[in-house]
Amino acid sequence: MTTAGDDVTSESDGGPGADRDAAIADRDDAIADRGAAIADRDDAIADRGTWWTVVAGPGVVCLFSLLTVPLVLGTLDARLHSPLAAPGYALFVALTVVGERVVPQFAFRLYWPPFLLCSYGVAVAGAGVGRACLRGSDRLRGAARE
Amino acid sequence: MKRRAVLAAGATVAGSVVAGATVGATRGATTGDDPEPRPPSPAAETTVETGAVRPGTRRETPYFEVGSDDSGPTAVVVGGVHGNEVSGYRAAERIAEWEVTDGSVVVVPWANVVAVRRNEREGPDGDLNRQFSIGGEPETPLARSLWELVAAADPDVVVDLHRSRGIYGTHGRWVGQALFPTAAGGATSDADAVADRVNEAVVPASMWAHRFRRGNTLGGTSPLLIHKVSADLDTAGVLVELTEFYLDVDTQVRWTELIAERLLSRHGIERRGSAI
Known part of the structure; x- marks a missing residue:
């Protein structure tokens, strides 16, 4: 007890x-x-x-849209082509210039799938670079505060 | 002028065929991928005479003369030499609808009408634009008839409307977005001036690859219509090439028509209601 x-x-x-x-x-x-x-x-x-x-983050979606949407509008009617289409246009022209040398008989409309793929790759890479830059600047700000 | 006689003769033989069988079809839109020839609907105030190349044959194709009077300059505009180059013959159809205030224009919208109907580059006799032998008779009856029409019109300028897949100087062997002038008749300066004007007016700065430029000079080294115009007629001529790369058909047609308008204007042939 x-x-x-x-x-x-x-x-x-x-x-x-x-x-x-x-x-x-x-x-x-x-x-x-x-x-x-x-x-x-x-x-x-x-x-x-x-x-x-x-x-598929917001940065990727934004960059991919920027590369493709204005270009698609421009190809529907050249009057819808805006300066926003310039990056996609440059990428599309560059693809076809290289493609013409490799496969001269490749019809230009067949360049759309590779273009979309390349645009996606560029968007992923671009967004990654953007995030890295943001992280870098955050770190610099933190170091400056300390 | 000679052209009136030619037109009158042609119209006698084939005017009814052209007016009835060909011109009686649908009207309205002049663009799109449908390979059927679409007869023009000329402006009400414009005098239009019609005739036909190769009348009474399967290759019979109409031509139209749009003009103000006999005294001014004359141009010949040819479309559909290659049957699958839609923008060329659609633009020519629209040119046949112009109201011309000075001079006159003879328009052959569907030069190779069999190829146009089949939507193929070549007709039954092969590539029409390789049959205009320099310094002699063209090789096939169709090429001969077309050449007779061109020569009889006694033109101040000849414009041949085509379409290419790619862009001249950018895509290997393709020749789009370029104006190929004859060595004769000051056509090189015409091509430069018109390319600059059209670039400024309609080609967006961000479409840098699509800016028009002058191609090499055609002086009679190949059996092409414009080569023969240069060598045999010693007359100004321009081979117009639009690209289908990135351009919708309507845009190709509009730009082709605008180039023709500026080229003809350089020779004193003015259209009422300019596109610029």
Whole structure:
């Protein structure tokens, strides 16, 4: 029987205090495990976010649209060709100039799929460079603050 | 002038065929990929005479003379020498609808009408634009008839409207966005001036590859219509080549028509309601 003055936390007597300690330790372990699981999940989410940003983030979508949409409008009617089409136009012309030397009989309309693919590649690369520049400037700002 | 006699003769033989069978079809839009010839609808105030090249044969094709009077300069505009070059003959159809205030224009919109109907470059006798032998008779009856019409019109300038796949100087062997002048008749300066004017008027600065330029001079070294115009008639002529690269057919037609308008204007033939 436990009486007032007994040391219930004493490990030496193996009483109810020791059981509670063990229960607390178990609970702490469980919390730690759950925390680790949450951290893992957060890492996974962060990884997925980074991967998604690289291949289809807002920067990629914007750059891809900038390269393709104005050019498509221009090819529907030259009166819809705007200066915004200049980058896509330059890429399209460059592709056909190279392509003409490699496969002279390739019809120009067949250059659209490679053009879209190249535009996507340029958009991914451009967005990556943009993100790297932003990270670099953030780091510089942080260093300047310290 | 000689052209009136030619036109009158042609009209007697084939006027009814042209007016009935060919001209009686649909009207309106003059662009698009449909390879069928579409008869022009000339401006109400314009005098139009019609006749035919190779009348009574399967290759019979009409021509139109649009003009103000006999005293001014004369131009011959030819389209459809290659049947699959849609913008060339569609532009020629539109030119046949012009109201011309000074001079006159003889328009042959579908020179190789069989090829036009088949939407093929060559007709049954091969490539029409390789049959105009220099210094002699053209090789085939169609080429001979076309040449007789050109020569009888006694033109101040001849314009041959074509379309290419790629761009001259950019895409290997293709010749689009270029004006190829004859050595004769000051056509080289015409080509330079018109290319500059059209670039300024309609070609966006950001379409740098599509800017028109003057091609090499045609002086009679190959059996092409414009080569023969230069060598045998010693007259100004321009072979106009638009590209289909990146350009919709309507734009090709508009630009071709504008080039023809500026070229003819350089020779004193003015269109009412200029496109510029």
